[in-house]
Amino acid sequence: AGTGNLGIEALSRGARKVVFVEKNREALNLIEKNLSVCGLKDRSEVLFKDVTQAIGRLKGRGERFDLIFMDPPYEKGLIDKTIGKIFTEKIYSDDSLVVIEHNRREPLPDITRSWNLIRQRRIGDTVVSFLTPLKKEENS
Known part of the structure; x- marks a missing residue:
């Protein structure tokens, strides 16, 4: 944060x-x-808390979010772990927007089974990626 x-x-x-x-x-x-x-x-x-612990706690309380902003420390491999946990615990709604700030040297993991990459903006060495969850019919 x-x-x-x-x-x-x-x-x-x-x-x-x-x-x-x-x-x-x-x-x-x-x-x-x-x-x-x-x-x-x-x-x-x-x-x-560590983000994965926090996601588990939020899931346990039944929380869902319309907007999730991730700005993990660069080049630590945390994007894949975090976006995977967000998906498996489903702490987002069907119309949510997930925004990930990351270094251009750390590309997004393969998200195509779960997320649509709708936009990316590059600002120097920083990339801001905008994702939406795949709809059920898109995920089949």
């Missing part, structure tokens, strides 16, 4: 709730501070 700026922006634009997942204590403290300063703590949740 880093500084939480994208989630805070979503809240300021009307998102009902944002769940931030961060496993770095300093970054987590900064997110909580930013939420307090902006008066948004009541519409947010900050999980101090």
